[in-house]
Structure formats: structure tokens, C-alpha cells
Amino acid sequence: MDFKDQNSTFRLSNGVEIPCIGFGMWQTPSDEVGVASVLSALEAGYRHIDTAQAYRNEQCVGEAFRRSGVKREDVFITTKIWNDAHSYDLVMSSFEESLKKLDTSYVDLLLIHWPNPQALRDRWQAANAETWKAMEELYRAGRVRAIGISNFRKHHIDALLETAEIPPMVNQIKHCPGVIQTEVEEYSRSKGMLLEAYSPLGTGRMLESEEMKALSEKYDRSIAQICIRWGLQRGYLPLPKSITPSRIEENLRVFDFEIDEDDMNYIAGIDAGVRNASNPDAVPF
Numbered sequence: 127m128d129f130k131d132q133n134s135t136f137r138l139s140n141g142v143e144i145p146c147i148g149f150g151m152w153q154t155p156s157d158e159v160g161v162a163s164v165l166s167a168l169e170a171g172y173r174h175i176d177t178a179q180a181y182r183n184e185q186c187v188g189e190a191f192r193r194s195g196v197k198r199e200d201v202f203i204t205t206k207i208w209n210d211a212h213s214y215d216l217v218m219s220s221f222e223e224s225l226k227k228l229d230t231s232y233v234d235l236l237l238i239h240w241p242n243p244q245a246l247r248d249r250w251q252a253a254n255a256e257t258w259k260a261m262e263e264l265y266r267a268g269r270v271r272a273i274g275i276s277n278f279r280k281h282h283i284d285a286l287l288e289t290a291e292i293p294p295m296v297n298q299i300k301h302c303p304g305v306i307q308t309e310v311e312e313y314s315r316s317k318g319m320l321l322e323a324y325s326p327l328g329t330g331r332m333l334e335s336e337e338m339k340a341l342s343e344k345y346d347r348s349i350a351q352i353c354i355r356w357g358l359q360r361g362y363l364p365l366p367k368s369i370t371p372s373r374i375e376e377n378l379r380v381f382d383f384e385i386d387e388d389d390m391n392y393i394a395g396i397d398a399g400v401r402n403a404s405n406p407d408a409v410p411f
């Protein structure tokens with residue numbers, strides 16, 4: 127792995143460069159705390175922000191931009207189409223809403239958040255096909271620089287590819303020590319997708335692990351840094367979430383050490399009680 131810092135990039139299948147660590151915003155509040163955390167992230171040097179319609183904090187990104195003075199084109203912004211917008215018209219209208227909240231004229235990466243919304247369980251394939259068609263149109267019009275999926279498993283990918291004209295460039299899934307979705311990982315890669323890792327710290331649970339504490343001493347790095355570095359070395363793009371300035375900054379300092387191969391394998395098997403990825407065909411939303 128030859129990443130120098132957080133501005134080093136993965137290259138998507140369409141050539142777009144994506145900064146190798148993103149600022150995750152799932153569970154970040156939608157108020158002033160959210161704005162302050164994005165401001166802290168921009169100040170710490172993040173140039174990649176990952177939000178979603180469902181997080182209800184897209185407007186925090188817009189507000190932080192207005193206050194920060196950072197140039198829009200210097201930051202990679204991802205948002206995601208929520209489960210209540212899986213149709214052509216609803217993608218188009220909810221995308222416009224997202225742009226307004228983000229205070230931008232384009233999005234760098236647009237994802238389908240979940241493949242199989244509860245309300246569409248009997249016709250998710252057709253709904254995804256239509257959703258994707260709208261996203262392809264946004265892509266062709268230059269309003270999004272890349273398109274992708276999240277929480278898709280092999281059968282969802284196969285169904286999408288039956289009608290897709292443009293293949294997805296990213297699959298964003300849960301990934302942290304003890305939670306590795308080997309089949310999705312291998313299949314997504316075989317179809318040219320970059321894997322992004324949400325909950326890279328197991329939503330914080332990894333920080334309690336005794337095994338991780340021992341590794342933290344061995345490498346003289348925090349548990350969070352080891353988790354993030356481990357994800358990068360596995361070829362994932364980590365999306366750590368924090369609202370705490372010192373942690374936000376700490377989570378970028380992962381480029382001055384390397385985890386050896388034995389420990390990479392050992393970490394993969396650590397069970398810190400992190401919940402497995404939700405079954406996308408059974409989620410209650």
C-alpha cells in the first residue's frame with residue numbers, strides 16, 4: 127500500500143480519483159454539532175465526506191462549506207438515495223433536495239443506500255433498475271461524477287447488472303475486524319467496484335477489545351488508527367465517524383506505520399461483539 131496521506135486516492139473504474147479516507151456521517155447529529163464536526167474534519171484535512179439523505183445531516187455539510195472557505199471542487203462528497211425514493215421521479219426530485227441541502231451543484235458519488243426496501247420487497251429488482259436508470263442519467267449529464275451501491279450482496283448486484291448500462295463504481299458495506307463479507311467483497315471487486323467500509327470501528331465497539339488494546343501497545347497507535355489502517359491495507363476505503371475534534375484528527379494519522387501480515391490476519395478474526403452486517407433482504411425499513 128503506497129498511500130502517503132489522506133489526499134492519496136483510489137481510482138474508480140471511470141478514472142475518478144477518490145481520497146482514500148472519508149469522513150463518515152452516519153449517526154452524526156443534524157444540528158450545530160454536525161456542522162462543527164464537518165468543520166473540524168475540513169480543518170483536520172479530510173477532503174472526502176460521506177453523508178446520506180437518511181442521515182438527515184446533508185445540510186450540515188452545506189453549512190460547514192459556507193463557513194469554512196474550503197473550495198467545493200477540492201472536496202469529494204458522497205450522498206445516498208434513501209429507500210423511499212426508489213423510482214425515476216423520486217430519484218430526480220430527492221437528488222435536487224440533496225443538492226440544495228449540500229449547497230452544491232453536483233455530487234461526486236451517488237449511491238443506492240439499500241437494495242431491498244421493506245416497502246418494495248416484492249419488486250425490488252424493478253425498483254432498483256428504475257432507480258439506476260435515473261442515476262445513469264444524472265451521471266451522463268455530469269451532475270454526479272460517479273455512481274454506485276451500498277449494502278448490495280451478490281444477488282442484488284446480478285439483478286442490477288441485468289439492465290444497467292453503466293456498471294456501479296463503488297459498493298459501500300460494513301467492514302471492520304470480525305465483520306468481513308468475503309463473498310460480497312470478492313464479487314464486487316470482480317465487477318470492478320471499489321469497496322468502501324462503513325463502521326470501520328465497529329461503531330466504537332472495537333475500542334473495548336482486549337486484543338486490540340494489546341495491538342495498540344505493540345504498534346504504539348490507537349485502536350482506532352489500527353482499525354482504519356487495517357481497512358486500508360485490505361484495500362477498503364474507510365469511513366470513520368466522529369464528532370470529537372481530537373478523534374477526527376487522530377483518525378487521519380494512519381500513514382506512518384504498517385501492520386504486518388500475521389497481524390492483518392489475526393485482526394481479521396478478532397471478535398469484539400460487533401453486530402454482523404444487517405441482512406439487506408430483511409431490514410425493517
Ligand code: A2P
Binds near residue numbers: 367
Ligand atoms: P464520537 O463520535 O463520540 O467521537 P464507526 O466509525 O465505526 O461508526 O465508529 C464511530 C464511533 O467511534 C463513535 O461512537 C465515535 O465517537 C467513536 N470514535 C471515532 N473515532 C474514535 C477514536 N479515534 N477514538 C475513540 N473513539 C472513536
